Each structure stands twice: as structure tokens, then as C-alpha cells.
Amino acid sequence: MLVTNIETIPGKRVTTHLGMVQGNTVRAKHVGRDIMAGLKNVFGGELVGYTELLQESREEATARMVHQANEIGANAVVNVRYSTSSVTAGAAELFAYGTAVIVE
Amino acid sequence: MYLDLYIFAALLVLGFFFGRLAEKKHFKSIIAREKKYRQLLTFSGRLLPPDLDRADAELVGGNVVISIDYFKRIAAGLRSIVGGRVTTYESLLERARREAILRMKEAAIAKGATMVVNVKLETSSITKGKGQQIGCVEVYAYGTALSPILT
Numbered sequence: 255m256l257v258t259n260i261e262t263i264p265g266k267r268v269t270t271h272l273g274m275v276q277g278n279t280v281r282a283k284h285v286g287r288d289i290m291a292g293l294k295n296v297f298g299g300e301l302v303g304y305t306e307l308l309q310e311s312r313e314e315a316t317a318r319m320v321h322q323a324n325e326i327g328a329n330a331v332v333n334v335r336y337s338t339s340s341v342t343a344g345a346a347e348l349f350a351y352g353t354a355v356i357v358e
Numbered sequence: 359m360y361l362d363l364y365i366f367a368a369l370l371v372l373g374f375f376f377g378r379l380a381e382k383k384h385f386k387s388i389i390a391r392e393k394k395y396r397q398l399l400t401f402s403g404r405l406l407p408p409d410l411d412r413a414d415a416e417l418v419g420g421n422v423v424i425s426i427d428y429f430k431r432i433a434a435g436l437r438s439i440v441g442g443r444v445t446t447y448e449s450l451l452e453r454a455r456r457e458a459i460l461r462m463k464e465a466a467i468a469k470g471a472t473m474v475v476n477v478k479l480e481t482s483s484i485t486k487g488k489g490q491q492i493g494c495v496e497v498y499a500y501g502t503a504l505s506p507i508l509t
Contacts, residue, residue, distance in 0.1 A: 257417045258502040260404050260476045265412035265507075291425065291494070296369055298377035298427030299384075300457075301494055305423045308496060312421070334417060336498060338482040346482070 255320050256330035263330055266357040272328050276351040277318025280341060281311045312336065315350040328354035369428045377427025388456050395463045399473040406475060412507045416469055419500035420461025424454045451495060455479060458499040471503035
């Protein structure tokens with residue numbers, strides 16, 4: 255599965271457009287990480303726990319999008335975009351969407 | 359009696375010194391790594407270079423969550439009374455963006471890419487503290503890494 259965030263796959267020709275595919279995940283932080291984050295809020299600096307959490311969640315959202323594309327018979331997803339939103343306090347939604355296509 | 363006040367003062371002092379130290383160290387490391395990865399070209403445009411015939415394309419990204427220190431948060435709170443530039447948050451966001459781009463570049467280099475096109479940056483605040491103040495900010499940078507196929 256080829257995934258890009260431009261309209262095409264370089265060197266390949268898009269033969270069929272299959273429409274939009276998407277994947278999302280909502281993750282909450284856990285208490286241990288929150289306590290560490292509370293400390294970091296005093297000293298400043300990177301919150302490694304959150305960075306990893308969000309990276310994992312984004313990979314999960316991308317994997318779901320790719321899975322959906324696989325199901326409808328695509329072999330590439332182009333024009334992928336990410337979006338993040340906080341639904342409630344302490345939880346974030348990560349969303350990935352793109353266009354499923356068949357390339358030669 | 360004055361315990362609250364002492365704690366507040368201690369947090370301010372800790373935040374001021376450690377936050378300043380951390381920021382200085384971070385900027386130093388950012389500048390060093392930016393120099394190191396300068397040969398990797400990044401474009402915010404979505405069009406491919408015309409001389410590129412064949413290349414492997416792959417999505418790469420890098421993210422970072424950075425928190426502001428206690429002193430700066432208080433300083434920003436004071437600033438919001440009179441209005442104007444909130445320099446403390448400016449430097450926080452700048453650090454976060456540059457760091458995220460660097461991590462994306464690292465991921466691209468690990469895949470053997472020579473350029474990254476269509477770089478997008480996304481900023482979001484993950485936690486909101488008391489009074490809806492932003493405690494920390496997340497920046498995600500992503501783009502399409504291109505590695506030319508040698509024929």
C-alpha cells in the first residue's frame with residue numbers, strides 16, 4: 255500500500271478513483287503520564303509520554319484508513335491529511351483521511 | 359500560614375531557572391541538527407520537481423509535545439491583562455515546530471529520501487489547564503518523502 259500526501263504517486267498513473275477512506279481513534283491519557291506531565295508543567299520541556307502516545311494513535315488511525323482502502327480494493331492512498339481534535343478534557347481524537355486509488 | 363505563597367514562589371523560581379536552561383539546551387540542539395540535515399530538501403509546495411523521473415514515495419512524519427514552564431505561564435497570564443506579544447508562548451511554539459520538522463527529516467533520511475514535498479504542519483493543544491490556559495502544545499509535521507530510484 256502506497257501512502258502519500260500529494261495528489262499522485264510519482265512515476266505511476268492513477269487508473270481508478272475509489273473515493274475517500276478514513277480512519278480515526280480516540281485516546282485518553284493515563285494517570286501516570288498525567289502526573290509526569292504535571293511535573294513537566296513546572297520545569298518545561300518535552301513530554302515524551304504524550305509524544306509517544308500521540309504517535310502511536312496516529313499510526314493506529316493511519317492503519318485503519320489503510321485497512322479500509324484495502325477492503326475496497328485500492329493499492330494506494332493519495333492526498334492523506336491528518337487532523338487532531340480534543341473531544342473531552344483528557345482525550346484526543348486523531349483522524350486520518352485520504353483518497354483511495356488504484357495505480358498501475 | 360504562608361505555605362501557599364512559598365510553594366508558588368518556589369515553583370516560579372524552579373520554573374524560571376530550569377525552564378530557561380531547558381530552552382537554551384533545546385535551541386542549541388535544534389540549530390545543530392538543522393545544520394546536519396540541511397542537505398535534505400523540504401518543500402511546502404505539492405508539485406514535484408520537474409526533473410524527477412522516478413521516485414519512491416512514502417509518507418513520513420514527526421511529532422513532539424512540549425510543555426511550557428511555570429514561570430512563563432505566569433508571565434503569559436500577566437501579559438494577557440495588558441495585551442500585546444506573548445513572547446513566552448512564541449518561543450514555545452517555535453521550538454515545537456522546528457523540532458517536529460527535524461523529526462520528520464530524521465524519518466525521511468532513515469528511509470533514504472533526498473527530499474520531502476508537501477510538508478504540512480498541524481498544531482493542537484492537548485491539555486487545557488485551569489482557566490483554559492494552554493499547558494502544552496503538540497506539533498505534527500508530515501510530508502511525502504521522495505527517494506529517487508537509480509536506473
